Amino acid sequence: MPGVIHRLTLILLGRSPGRMSAWHSSGPRYYSLAAALVILSFSTGEMPVPRQIEVRQTMERGSRVYRQACAMCHGETGAGRLPFGPALAGSSWLLGCPPEHLPAIILDGVCGPIPGSSAPYPVMPALRTWLQDQQVADVSTYVFRRWAHRSDSLLPKVSALLRQRTPARAVPWRIEELNKSLPRRTPQPAFQPF
16 A cells, blocks of 8 residues: 555656655655645545646746737737738647757747748747746747647756857848757757656
8 A cells, every 4th residue: 555655646746756765764754645645636636736836837927928029920829920920820840840949949030931831931039138048948838838739848948058059149040040050859858748
């Protein structure tokens, strides 16, 4: 029975076994909390998982940034507003782009044709001086989750690294240039699954 309670607690707390081993050795206190979490989750029908709270908070922050910085061109529903901004909803480019491309575009803008885009020659301004790294991460996560149905979460350190790599970029990205500068990497450390 303790093994089952331990596994359920790991799931409910969203923790890895390695991080829980020291706490697990504390004995009765651990099992009391574990049992309380299991009972609470079954009685309320919801699991109080910190990861779920984190996802919800990220999506709320990303939604606010999107409404303030992106919706005027891409539309509230992501359907786009031609000729200003292409649709994000149903965008084949968004579905398959490497994770680092979206924050790079948010930071430095983009111009020229985007494969599968509804706008033939979109021009997006750079938001580097307007958005902080956390905001770039939140809005990127929001866009990927809402319209590309990707279950990843962008980390703020990616935006910080991109700022360092291209500090004096004066012109918006072109998609071909992004593909050469930020190619797809097999393990994608920029994102962590929620």
